[in-house]
Amino acid sequence: MKLVFLGTASAFPTPTRGVSCTALQHDDGSVWLFDCGEGSQIQLQKSTLKIGKISKIFITHLHGDHMFGLPGLLCTLANGQDPKMLEAKIIDIYGPHGLRKFIATTLSLSRSPLAYRIRVFEIIPRSDQYPENWNDWEVDHSLEERFKLPQEQEYNKIEYCSKIKGWKLMDQNNLVVHAAALEHRIPSFGFHIHEGETPGQLNVAKLQEIGIKPGPLFGKLKQRKTVEFEGKTLKPEDFVGPSIPGREVVILGDTCNSDELLNFTKCPDMFVHEATMENSLQEKCIEYGHSTPKMAAEIAIKCGAKFLVLFHLSPRYKPIDDNSEDGSAMTILKEAQEYISSKNSNMKVDVAHDFKEVVIIRG
Ligand SMILES: [Zn+2]
Numbered sequence: 001m002k003l004v005f006l007g008t009a010s011a012f013p014t015p016t017r018g019v020s021c022t023a024l025q026h027d028d029g030s031v032w033l034f035d036c037g038e039g040s041q042i043q044l045q046k047s048t049l050k051i052g053k054i055s056k057i058f059i060t061h062l063h064g065d066h067m068f069g070l071p072g073l074l075c076t077l078a079n080g081q082d083p084k085m086l087e088a089k090i091i092d093i094y095g096p097h098g099l100r101k102f103i104a105t106t107l108s109l110s111r112s113p114l115a116y117r118i119r120v121f122e123i124i125p126r127s128d129q130y131p132e133n134w135n136d137w138e139v140d141h142s143l144e145e146r147f148k149l150p151q152e153q154e155y156n157k158i159e160y161c162s163k164i165k166g167w168k169l170m171d172q173n174n175l176v177v178h179a180a181a182l183e184h185r186i187p188s189f190g191f192h193i194h195e196g197e198t199p200g201q202l203n204v205a206k207l208q209e210i211g212i213k214p215g216p217l218f219g220k221l222k223q224r225k226t227v228e229f230e231g232k233t234l235k236p237e238d239f240v241g242p243s244i245p246g247r248e249v250v251i252l253g254d255t256c257n258s259d260e261l262l263n264f265t266k267c268p269d270m271f272v273h274e275a276t277m278e279n280s281l282q283e284k285c286i287e288y289g290h291s292t293p294k295m296a297a298e299i300a301i302k303c304g305a306k307f308l309v310l311f312h313l314s315p316r317y318k319p320i321d322d323n324s325e326d327g328s329a330m331t332i333l334k335e336a337q338e339y340i341s342s343k344n345s346n347m348k349v350d351v352a353h354d355f356k357e358v359v360i361i362r363g
């Protein structure tokens with residue numbers, strides 16, 4: 001599993017940073033995209049990732065710096081792929097209510113047919129996520145039936161579940177994804193990706209020593225079942241190593257308060273949080289629904305995160321290079337480091353730049 005940061009700026013793309021787009025590459029090569037700001041497809045082409053490997057797209061919220069690149073990417077995502085394979089290809093797209101209308105409107109007005117099918121899963125925000133002035137803009141976020149895209153295979157609404165204090169988005173192939181509400185100027189979400197345990201290693205040499213050859217008994221032991229062999233009872237704990245815990249990754253959208261993530265995370269391997277402005281600008285930052293390095297580090301420590309990566313920096317902060325001084329992303333990094341050491345935490349921290357890759361190791 002690997003994270004690839006494709007766009008790490010807030011607001012608008014600059015010559016040195018793209019806007020929000022983060023890829024999670026799984027061990028089988030498939031890629032999930034988190035946000036798709038303007039120009040994300042160029043960033044993808046410059047990266048080590050293959051666009052054709054994208055299987056799911058998650059949008060944290062409907063601000064332009066997180067989704068203006070989506071229609072363009074959807075149009076080119078199938079370029080160069082085998083038409084036969086495309087017949088079976090389905091891309092799942094998750095995001096807040098209104099996302100389906102955005103996709104259908106942009107693609108239908110531009111008469112852009114897709115060579116594959118899509119399934120849209122809209123997260124229906126809780127009523128308290130809407131700002132007081134929400135109705136100042138008369139926008140209907142629902143899509144009229146006549147605008148439905150012919151390539152839309154399926155549409156699902158995902159409602160808030162008070163029992164789990166969040167939204168359950170998917171549970172497949174040993175991966176569970178939840179969304180938690182974040183405080184921002186419009187409904188925004190943080191995604192929690194949790195991989196299930198992997199069965200421990202089978203001690204093949206020990207089994208062969210007592211005369212068991214590879215076959216059904218191997219499978220049963222691996223599934224932690226007790227088996228009988230030539231009158232002897234074989235217990236799985238004697239032949240199978242301990243299960244390997246799954247990885248836990250948290251990728252958040254814009255926020256000035258991400259406490260609801262505490263309902264999901266136990267000890268995330270990777271915690272990707274925005275840090276739009278430095279600590280001295282906290283008041284302004286909160287006014288715009290954003291976080292400072294201190295605010296991000298505070299919640300990451302509360303969640304017990306092992307590694308915090310900060311992103312979504314204001315374009316004023318140039319990426320860190322050999323000559324970096326205060327005023328660059330170095331300011332953001334230093335402020336987070338200072339807070340973390342003041343709390344005697346050993347959480348690692350870094351600031352992402354475009355094309356930064358972080359490997360997440362199992363166990
Ligand atoms: Zn943003």
Ligand SMILES: [Zn+2]
Pocket residue numbers: 061063184254
């Ligand atoms: Zn935003």
